[in-house]
Amino acid sequence: MKQTAIVYGSTSGNCENIANKIDAALGIDSANVFTASQLDASKIASFDNLLLGSSTWGSGDLQDEWYDGIEVIKSSDLSCKTVAVFGCGDSSGFSTTYCDAMGTLYEAAKAAGADMIGAVSTDGYTFDDSTAVADGKFVGLALDEDNESHLTDTRIAAWVAEIQPSL
Numbered sequence: 620m621k622q623t624a625i626v627y628g629s630t631s632g633n634c635e636n637i638a639n640k641i642d643a644a645l646g647i648d649s650a651n652v653f654t655a656s657q658l659d660a661s662k663i664a665s666f667d668n669l670l671l672g673s674s675t676w677g678s679g680d681l682q683d684e685w686y687d688g689i690e691v692i693k694s695s696d697l698s699c700k701t702v703a704v705f706g707c708g709d710s711s712g713f714s715t716t717y718c719d720a721m722g723t724l725y726e727a728a729k730a731a732g733a734d735m736i737g738a739v740s741t742d743g744y745t746f747d748d749s750t751a752v753a754d755g756k757f758v759g760l761a762l763d764e765d766n767e768s769h770l771t772d773t774r775i776a777a778w779v780a781e782i783q784p785s786l
């Protein structure tokens with residue numbers, strides 16, 4: 620596996636726990652797992668693969684730690700990099716903006732030229748709308764620690780198995 624970073628934004632720890640679980644499943648050095656507030660151009664330059672994660676806040680917004688980080692992504696040339704996105708939200712309480720932040724990360728990385736991997740079927744999820752859905756699939760790994768935490772480990776394992784050969 621090439622140099623891989625996991626970058627996340629998390630307010631109450633859910634997305635952070637998910638990042639750490641993905642880290643453990645991939646066997647990445649824990650030094651390469653850090654918050655989006657620490658993301659800068661030099662960090663991006665030192666990795667081949669980026670796994671970008673955010674919980675969704677407000678009404679479909681990125682988690683706060685992405686405030687500057689999303690601008691770093693937008694201003695980077697990711698054309699030689701592979702990127703996958705993940706996110707957590709509340710598919711019941713925020714059913715019309717479920718995991719929208721993951722869609723925002725996806726669009727920014729895709730526009731910056733990254734090779735995007737890791738789309739996931741929406742089968743088995745219940746929600747009304749999400750900007751993280753494109754062509755009938757989630758653009759990355761959508762998780763719901765508020766209502767479906769019992770499914771998290773299985774969903775992570777399946778996603779990691781799918782993306783690992785491309786990393």
Ligand SMILES: Cc1cc2nc3c(=O)[nH]c(=O)nc-3n(C[C@H](O)[C@H](O)[C@H](O)COP(=O)(O)O)c2cc1C
Binds near residue numbers: 632719
């Ligand atoms: C005020 C508030 C707004 C939220 N807005 C959304 C939303 O628009 N879409 C969504 O999917 N989840 C939303 N959530 C749910 C959180 O994303 C969810 O609880 C998540 O697991 C928090 O992860 P974190 O601890 O990593 O920040 C919201 C939660 C709160 C309390």
